Amino acid sequence: xxxxxxxxxxxxxxxxxxxxxxxxxxxxxxxxxxxxxxxxxxxxxxxxxxxxxxxxxxxxxxxxxxxxxxxxxxxxxxxxxxxxxxxxxxxxxxxxxxxxxxxxxxxxxxxxxxxxxxxxxxxxxxxxxxxxx
Amino acid sequence: xxxxxxxxxxxxxxxxxxxxxxxxxxxxxxxxxxxxxxxxxxxxxxxxxxxxxxxxxxxxxxxxxxxxxxxxxxxxxxxxxxxxxxxxxxxxxxxxxxxxxxxxxxxxxxxxxxxxxxxxxxxxxxxxxxxxxxxxxxxxxxxxxxxxxxxxx
Numbered sequence: 003x004x005x006x007x008x009x010x011x012x013x014x015x016x017x018x019x020x021x022x023x024x025x026x027x028x029x030x031x032x033x034x035x036x037x038x039x040x041x042x043x044x045x046x047x048x049x050x051x052x053x054x055x056x057x058x059x060x061x062x063x064x065x066x067x068x069x070x071x072x073x074x075x076x077x078x079x080x081x082x083x084x085x086x087x088x089x090x091x092x093x094x095x096x097x098x099x100x101x102x103x104x105x106x107x108x109x110x111x112x113x114x115x116x117x118x119x120x121x122x123x124x125x126x127x128x129x130x131x132x133x134x135x
Numbered sequence: 136x137x138x139x140x141x142x143x144x145x146x147x148x149x150x151x152x153x154x155x156x157x158x159x160x161x162x163x164x165x166x167x168x169x170x171x172x173x174x175x176x177x178x179x180x181x182x183x184x185x186x187x188x189x190x191x192x193x194x195x196x197x198x199x200x201x202x203x204x205x206x207x208x209x210x211x212x213x214x215x216x217x218x219x220x221x222x223x224x225x226x227x228x229x230x231x232x233x234x235x236x237x238x239x240x241x242x243x244x245x246x247x248x249x250x251x252x253x254x255x256x257x258x259x260x261x262x263x264x265x266x267x268x269x270x271x272x273x274x275x276x277x278x279x280x281x282x283x284x285x286x287x288x
Contacts, residue, residue, distance in 0.1 A: 017248050017250070022245065022246065022248070024248070064251070066253075074253045076251060076253060078249060078251055079249070081247065081249070082247070083220045083245070083247050086220075086242070086245055086246055086247060088246040089246065089247055089248075089249075090246055090247070090248040090249070091248070091249045091250075091251070092248060092249070092250045092251070093250075093251045093252075093253060094250065094251070094252045094253070095252075095253045096252060096253065096254050097254070
């Protein structure tokens with residue numbers, strides 16, 4: 003199996019090909035939409051796992067959902083190398099439409115069970131106020 | 136056979152004089168363009184043969200040693216790219232003082248990474264223009280929250 007060490011979402015997650023180190027830009031904490039539906043042009047999700055046991059390849063599924071509504075769902079795999087006990091997955095999401103406020107959840111599932119997840123609150127648009135002058 | 140340019144060899148020799156731990160030397164070499172150029176231009180056998188040639192002189196200068204470490208790191212990059220893992224140190228650990236440490240550190244920093252892209256659904260473009268979906272452009276305010284601005288809703 004694989005133990006989830008980290009799961010987070012940000013505007014950009016980049017791996018430096020020279021040093022193999024990962025940089026995270028603009029961590030997503032909360033989405034304040036001016037109107038709904040709302041379009042998020044780019045997001046990225048990072049998953050990091052530590053190897054547990056002898057299994058080297060583990061089938062995994064990435065899901066992005068708002069509440070119970072699935073926005074994106076793709077299969078992926080955790081594939082440990084012989085000399086590494088860690089594994090990273092970066093999922094770049096180019097374009098997401100969120101129709102309603104709620105919890106925007108990104109999760110990696112192994113065998114149907116959540117292995118790592120990150121949730122961002124999508125807040126409803128602020129109500130209009132009338133200013134008399 | 137010479138695989139590094141003269142200016143690069145001077146750089147590599149300076150690295151040997153300046154860095155004082157295997158980790159700092161490895162980081163320096165992994166950032167140097169000559170190491171990546173060499174790892175892309177030569178196959179592992181050629182690099183290994185060159186490394187053995189460089190290590191042959193009994194009295195080595197900082198230039199020999201700099202070239203040797205740079206070639207070793209180039210081999211690690213090449214092998215990782217070709218085979219996906221490093222395996223054993225390809226030379227006798229006694230001939231390069233930090234050879235074993237450099238190799239071990241290269242293995243540790245070698246976390247495999249899979250990158251996937253979920254592309255924009257074609258329906259989004261339609262919604263965006265005709266139904267007035269808000270487009271989010273993050274602007275990080277002093278609160279640290281990502282605030283998205285949209286046109287309507």
